[in-house]
Amino acid sequence: MTRAVVIGLGGLGCPAALGLAESGIGELLLVDPDTVELSNLQRQVLYRTADVGRAKVEVATQRLSESFSGLRVEGRRVHLGAANARELLRGADVVVDCTDDPGSRFIVNDVGLELGIPTVLGGVLQFDGLVLAVSGHSGPCFRCLFEVPPPTEEARRCGEAGVLGPLCGVVGHLQAQRAWGLVSGHAAAQTGFVTTVDGLRGRIRDVPLPEATDCPACGGLAARLDITPYSCPMTYVRTRLALETLNPGQTLDIVMRRGEPSRNVPRNLLDEGHDVLINGAVDDGRHRVVVRRVC
Amino acid sequence: MVVIKIPASLRKFVGGNERVDVDAANVREAIDALEGAHPGVKAKLCDDAGNVRRFINIYAGDEDIRFLENMDTALDAGSELQIIPAIAGG
Numbered sequence: 001m002t003r004a005v006v007i008g009l010g011g012l013g014c015p016a017a018l019g020l021a022e023s024g025i026g027e028l029l030l031v032d033p034d035t036v037e038l039s040n041l042q043r044q045v046l047y048r049t050a051d052v053g054r055a056k057v058e059v060a061t062q063r064l065s066e067s068f069s070g071l072r073v074e075g076r077r078v079h080l081g082a083a084n085a086r087e088l089l090r091g092a093d094v095v096v097d098c099t100d101d102p103g104s105r106f107i108v109n110d111v112g113l114e115l116g117i118p119t120v121l122g123g124v125l126q127f128d129g130l131v132l133a134v135s136g137h138s139g140p141c142f143r144c145l146f147e148v149p150p151p152t153e154e155a156r157r158c159g160e161a162g163v164l165g166p167l168c169g170v171v172g173h174l175q176a177q178r179a180w181g182l183v184s185g186h187a188a189a190q191t192g193f194v195t196t197v198d199g200l201r202g203r204i205r206d207v208p209l210p211e212a213t214d215c216p217a218c219g220g221l222a223a224r225l226d227i228t229p230y231s232c233p234m235t236y237v238r239t240r241l242a243l244e245t246l247n248p249g250q251t252l253d254i255v256m257r258r259g260e261p262s263r264n265v266p267r268n269l270l271d272e273g274h275d276v277l278i279n280g281a282v283d284d285g286r287h288r289v290v291v292r293r294v295c
Numbered sequence: 296m297v298v299i300k301i302p303a304s305l306r307k308f309v310g311g312n313e314r315v316d317v318d319a320a321n322v323r324e325a326i327d328a329l330e331g332a333h334p335g336v337k338a339k340l341c342d343d344a345g346n347v348r349r350f351i352n353i354y355a356g357d358e359d360i361r362f363l364e365n366m367d368t369a370l371d372a373g374s375e376l377q378i379i380p381a382i383a384g385g
């Protein structure tokens with residue numbers, strides 16, 4: 001049974017948990033320390049006026065159980081921190097971070113990579129949203145993009161600075177979609193980029209994550225290789241040449257045409273003893289393989 | 296001319312514009328030109344030493360400038376700069 005953990009049950013966590021339940025996920029663990037406040041109701045769709053003062057995990061667990069009879073859902077009324085993150089995340093197939101705590105995204109990112117669990121990180125403030133999915137076994141990750149959390153005076157939260165209600169729904173549900181993709185065989189299409197959502201203009205844009213080799217959390221991504229112009233056996237010749245420039249332990253992100261290249265390249269990599277970390281379609285024409293050089 | 300794409304939350308510092316066009320040969324000149332046109336916005340992007348704040352990313356085209364020449368990254372006419380802040384809310 002597939003198990004997802006949702007950290008934070010606010011503007012993002014409500015639509016994300018709802019989206020995961022809608023996707024047919026088997027088990028949900030909801031984590032949040034707070035109680036429902038009147039000002040939450042505008043965007044936190046699992047709560048009603050009569051719920052003000054109750055624990056968010058308690059209300060959300062009740063609402064989701066009522067709507068989705070096959071779902072096993074439990075709540076933990078705690079704040080996720082460095083001390084309890086491993087215990088909360090262990091056993092999950094995917095973790096969705098929906099907190100308004102800038103430090104928490106780094107903890108979820110790092111512990112996810114440590115435990116080999118894919119994570120989906122989201123943020124929303126005023127009119128901007130951001131979603132980033134990280135594979136459990138390879139970068140790039142949130143720490144490759146941002147080195148440190150914003151300082152507290154910059155990290156104004158939605159309760160203080162305001163947030164566009166429907167933007168929370170878009171970003172939270174997009175997090176649920178990426179989480180579903182990560183656990184249902186579509187991981188190749190979910191990772192390697194950050195999605196920015198412009199709430200004023202309604203534009204959604206994917207930006208590739210940087211190549212980096214010194215990320216302390218994921219080890220980084222040493223290089224990207226596009227072999228879509230080539231056919232076999234040139235696809236594998238190009239791949240080998242690129243791998244030879246890497247040190248053992250470094251990863252290469254390869255995009256190729258679907259069909260013959262997508263059958264041959266990963267098989268050849270496995271035959272030579274390398275770790276194939278991601279292997280799947282990106283879209284109708286392109287296939288993506290992430291490989292870690294072993295020897 | 297270089298196009299700087301402004302994230303929604305920073306638009307109030309640049310007259311509400313989604314994009315600001317500047318004449319610049321590198322990233323430093325682009326940010327200085329942005330500051331010239333809209334005083335005060337640079338402090339949102341850079342620290343006192345003039346470096347990009349570590350919770351903000353600037354992309355030239357599809358490349359993170361930290362892995363190019365940083366503030367000295369050369370820009371051609373028609374280049375696009377995209378600003379991606381770490382968004383903390385949830």
Ligand SMILES: [Zn+2]
Pocket residue numbers: 139140141142143144145215216217218219220
């Ligand atoms: Zn990383």
